[in-house]
Amino acid sequence: MDTLINWLHEPWPWYVAGPMIGLMVPLMLVIGNRSFGISNNLRHLCAITQPRHVDVVFFKYNWKEHIWSLYFVIGTGLGGFLAGVAFANPNPVALTPGALAMLLSWGFTAPGGALIPPELFAPTVRNLTFLFTAGVLVGFGTRYAGGCTSGHAITGLSTLQLVSVYAVLGIFAGGLLSSWLLVPLLLQ
Amino acid sequence: MRRYIPYLLAGMAFGFILVKSEAASWYRIQEMFHFQNFHMFGIMFSAIVTGLTSVQLIKYLGRRSLDGQAIEIPVKPPGRKSYIYGGLIFGLGWGLIGLCPGPVFALVGTGSIGALAVLAGALHGTWLYGALKEKFPH
Numbered sequence: 001m002d003t004l005i006n007w008l009h010e011p012w013p014w015y016v017a018g019p020m021i022g023l024m025v026p027l028m029l030v031i032g033n034r035s036f037g038i039s040n041n042l043r044h045l046c047a048i049t050q051p052r053h054v055d056v057v058f059f060k061y062n063w064k065e066h067i068w069s070l071y072f073v074i075g076t077g078l079g080g081f082l083a084g085v086a087f088a089n090p091n092p093v094a095l096t097p098g099a100l101a102m103l104l105s106w107g108f109t110a111p112g113g114a115l116i117p118p119e120l121f122a123p124t125v126r127n128l129t130f131l132f133t134a135g136v137l138v139g140f141g142t143r144y145a146g147g148c149t150s151g152h153a154i155t156g157l158s159t160l161q162l163v164s165v166y167a168v169l170g171i172f173a174g175g176l177l178s179s180w181l182l183v184p185l186l187l188q
Numbered sequence: 189m190r191r192y193i194p195y196l197l198a199g200m201a202f203g204f205i206l207v208k209s210e211a212a213s214w215y216r217i218q219e220m221f222h223f224q225n226f227h228m229f230g231i232m233f234s235a236i237v238t239g240l241t242s243v244q245l246i247k248y249l250g251r252r253s254l255d256g257q258a259i260e261i262p263v264k265p266p267g268r269k270s271y272i273y274g275g276l277i278f279g280l281g282w283g284l285i286g287l288c289p290g291p292v293f294a295l296v297g298t299g300s301i302g303a304l305a306v307l308a309g310a311l312h313g314t315w316l317y318g319a320l321k322e323k324f325p326h
Contacts, residue, residue, distance in 0.1 A: 167275040177283065
């Protein structure tokens with residue numbers, strides 16, 4: 001019992017977590033012939049909240065057919081609460097020496113102290129503006145590309161779709177650009 | 189309501205895994221983009237291999253879903269530009285905040301106000317795309 005509790009508190013290695021994430025693809029197919037993906041929910045939430053007098057065609061569809069997907073992300077939030085609060089890891093994120101050196105040179109005082117750095121995520125006006133703006137890029141880009149990491153990198157590549165290869169290449173190139181150029185610039 | 193319970197449970201498992209694997213950590217994403225740690229690459233590769241194998245197995249067995257539908261492997265619409273440009277824009281955001289949509293929902297669950305700001309931004313970005321869709325190459 002103690003080992004189970006310890007295991008629930010500890011961070012999981014990639015070879016445990018990766019296959020479990022991969023199993024989401026067949027799981028969703030088997031549960032109800034659904035395609036695993038997260039970012040479509042952003043569209044559904046827009047469709048649900050779009051006022052009658054606003055007439056964006058992209059959000060005019062029967063979102064009720066996609067309620068299952070909203071249940072999935074509500075679950076994701078609950079799972080996040082369980083793993084991040086109820087069974088929180090008491091230890092800092094075990095960073096590699098290379099990452100640690102880089103983060104210290106960027107001016108972080110306690111890199112890895114929590115999942116997300118307070119330097120960027122503590123609710124100050126500056127941080128919230130930054131997070132909201134980057135969030136706009138995430139929302140716009142995922143819809144433009146028709147999916148995010150789950151829909152393209154996991155579901156798309158698992159089902160051998162060429163368009164997902166394009167999307168993943170774009171995503172990785174964008175990520176390299178911002179983590180090598182924009183993040184250090186921002187932290188100066 | 190009852191027929192949605194399996195999705196809620198699957199989502200809970202997903203959120204739990206995202207946090208436990210630290211895929212929902214800004215630090216792990218920076219390590220990945222700077223090639224300092226195999227961890228995130230290991231997660232992605234093993235997830236894809238597992239997904240690929242099990243999808244092939246489902247194809248081979250020709251199974252029906254639990255609610256009796258014939259399982260169809262979803263096909264994404266053809267194109268190139270929208271996937272590359274959209275991916276680039278998303279990637280720019282991902283590299284900055286170190287969270288893709290799955291982890292955003294997982295971290296909102298932990299009570300992070302910062303993650304909530306990301307979610308608010310992502311909803312606005314999605315709406316902006318919907319409103320301006322015709323103006324961008326696809």
